[in-house]
Amino acid sequence: MKRQTMYFRMITASLARRKSRMLVALLAITVGSTILAGLVTVYYDLPRQMGEQFLAYGANMIFVPSADSEGMRSEEIDEAVAQIDADVEGAISYCYESATINDAPIIIAGCNLEETLKTSPYWQINGALPSGDNEILVGLEQAEFFSLDVGDTVSIAYLPPDAVREGEQIIGEVEGKVYQDFTVTGLLDTGSSEEEYFFISDTDMSELIDSDLTYDVTELRVNADADELAASVEKIKQTVPGVSPQLVKRITESQTTVLSKLSALVLLVTIITLALIMICVATTMTAVVTERRREIGLRKALGASDRSIMLEFMGEGLLLGFIGGLVGSFLGFGFALLVSTNVFNSTITFLPALIPVTIVVALAVTALACILPVRNATKVDPALVLKGE
């Protein structure tokens, strides 16, 4: 039999047959490696995730009518968009009007629905976008309230503002009220306030209110950094009086800062985790060495050199490190997947390189943690085996 075979047999027997503290160390290394591998996986995938998330947040600039204006005309909006030097990925204008269904008040938004998906990629539509005349997209909340489903027809009543007279009630039959039937083509699921609205095309809206549209808000997705955006805003303020451009500040700024803050956080958690594993492994190893002093003394009495003793204890430690790192790298990916699906709503890519890296880190940390206890092991006096104890 080769010496290595016996060596391996001894250290595996020690781990396998002794139901001991070593399992605590193994647990610590595994949990630590899991956290590390998971964090690194999430972190590695984060820029992509964040990119999509921020894009999903949609607009980073909006236009609203200036203080002295009732609404923005589409020519004004086009003129304002033309002032932006950077690449405009999407610009969508909404015209909001109040209406009723069976005398229950609702809000309808008229917009270019095709364009909407460019600035709001997170919109989930059950069914389809309206494509023909008199078709309507219904927010999920409203669909539930009015028991509407794809294919249903809904009658919407609109009372022009100039038909409303002071103190007069607008419920029931009122002079000037217009009715229009719409076919529901899709239900809108966004998880936020859009679910409270009804969406129709610009042309349908224009027909319903029987006038040209003026828009209440334009959402823009501009591919530019904060400085360029600010410059564009200034330019529009100067040149297009009817439009008041505003930056959606929080999002544009956080996109850059969140990443750097997160990387600091990940680094911090990584260091703390590594330190905790090290403390746990070091204390466990110290306890194990104390527990096994007689065995160490015996091995020395049998002629084991300090080097053999070190190799054996280090070997046990490193074997734990290896197993812990290996298991941890897989669990860590599972953990990352869980975080990713729950937090970011998307899957992540598995990094094969993570397995060796996690194992190497786990090995390095265990080795470092074992140095002192293992050195203590070599100091055990073989004479103690003859003493009664």
Next chain:
Amino acid sequence: MALLELKNVYKIYGDLHALDDVNLTVDEGEWVAIMGPSGSGKSTLMNIIGCMDKPTRGQVLLDGKDIANESSRGLTDIRRDKIGLIFQQFHLINYLTALENVMVAQYYHSMPDEKEAMEALKRVGLGDRAKHLPSQLSGGEQQRVCVARALINHPELILADEPTGNLDETNEKIVLDLFRQLHDEGTTLIVVTHDAEVGASAQRVITLEYGKVTSSHGDTSFGKAARKDVV
């Protein structure tokens, strides 16, 4: 030829003279028993002969070499190459099987050899217990594993500290028979014991009291004679 020679050996702890001017010669192939009351320094003496401790003063010559001058590494080498140890408390590694426990001694000495280790176990009558863990063996069986382990590397000198102290009569006999066989093969044996019968099996009995050798009974020439018979 003298295998072991102690000249004016002292071991002093504080002001306690655990060994007090011990002079002792053990010839090759001799079987010596060391007896004496508790605390008289028997284990201390065994530790020094077994190269696990150094004397405070004096010379300990093993094969003509003074171990008092050896580094701890040198002592380890001597222990590994020349000495087989048997303890009162069995001292087996509890997570290794009987066979593996014997192989550990081979591992530190030279090469683990499963077949040879198995032969040694058979020799002490434990061929069918090779795969048992120490906890699955009786005290007597454990002690026999220790004997197998002590003889596996064919040491020149076997040191046994109270080898039968925890054994019943049957197992004591088995162990003594093994010692007899080893002695017949020419191995030098030094056995610490409280047991008169074990002492009587030896060729020579040395008595320690308060760290001093107070008497030495027996036929010193018998060892040599016995050895000649074998050769």
